[in-house]
Amino acid sequence: MKKGAYDSPRLDPQLRLIFKKIGIPEAAPFQPDPFQLDALEKVKNDDVLVSAPTGSGKTWIASDAIRSYLSEDRRVWYASPLKALSNSIYLQFCKEFGHDLCGILTGDRKENPDAPIIVGTTEILRNQLYDAMHAGADIQTDLVILDEAHYLSDPDRGVVWEEVLIYLPPRVRLLLLSATISNAEEIGAWLEENRGGKIWIVRSETRPVPLEMLFLFPDGLITPLAGRKGLVPRVKKFVAARPGHGRRTGAGKLHFGDILRCLRSFDLLPAIFFLKSRVECDRALVSCITPSRSFEKREQIEKEVKAFLGKY
Secondary structure, X not given: OOOOOOOOOEEOHHHHHHHHOOOOOOOOOOOOOHHHHHHHHHOOOOEEEEEOOOOOOHHHHHHHHHHHHHHOOOOEEEEEOOHHHHHHHHHHHHHHHOHHHEEEEEOOEEEOOOOOEEEEEHHHHHHHXXXXXXXXXXXXXXXXXEOOHHHHHOOOOHHHHHHXXXXXXXXXXXXXXXXXXXXXXXXXXXXXXXXXXXXXXXXXXXXXXXXXXXXXXXOOEEEXXXXXXXXXXXXXXXXXXXXXXXXXXXXXXXXXXXXXXXXXXXXXXXXXXXXXXXXXXXXXXXXXXXXXXXXXXXXXXXXXXXXXXXXX
């Protein structure tokens, strides 16, 4: 990358109105969306599949459903596909409902397993269903919340979700939370056939934070990536003119520190970079750092690193 790349951040005039919307909205009382209230009403008596965009408030539905079940001294199992997500949800529920009422079960963590609210991975829930069937017993829960239910279509792990849905006793109410999926009715029909009860499909198509696809040129210009006819001409011309067009090139050639400074100037941080190897991650990290020649600065950094390592 030639010297000076990303040094002159500029914005395509077409994006000015969009960028004016960036920031923290004014505080306002929480008002649930109609689809959230609809899902809560229906899950009282039937199974429910909620299909809504990421960030639209599906976990709020789960929290209110859990609160309702706790008020009736009933038990809840919340299953997610990832240990990290399970840990995050567990901390959230501990703050909402209290540590005594929450437990967590993952491949490497087991805390308060007899709590009325259990958070864990879908594989652990499947294993508990296996154990219950083997012992001729009933699983100790009244509501199962399956987060990221679109994992049903995952070629490697989807079978786990299928087995949970097949083996879960019909008496246990089911709440499935999913990002927008196209075949919700097909899944609902399959569930009704297997579980012998009604399942409601609750949809929301509104994305609370709209997605905008942008392109950052090496000279610091940010433009729209595409329009109705595909890539915008400026982007298409740039891509076609690059050396090695059509072949993958090493991401290690990018200077991520310069890119971050460019993004920061337009309030576009935090940002996530997807890199294909640990080596590229290390190279990217090094490019973000400007070495300090100050002894005092280096000494301060060493103290902070030691404190961090001692704490974690």
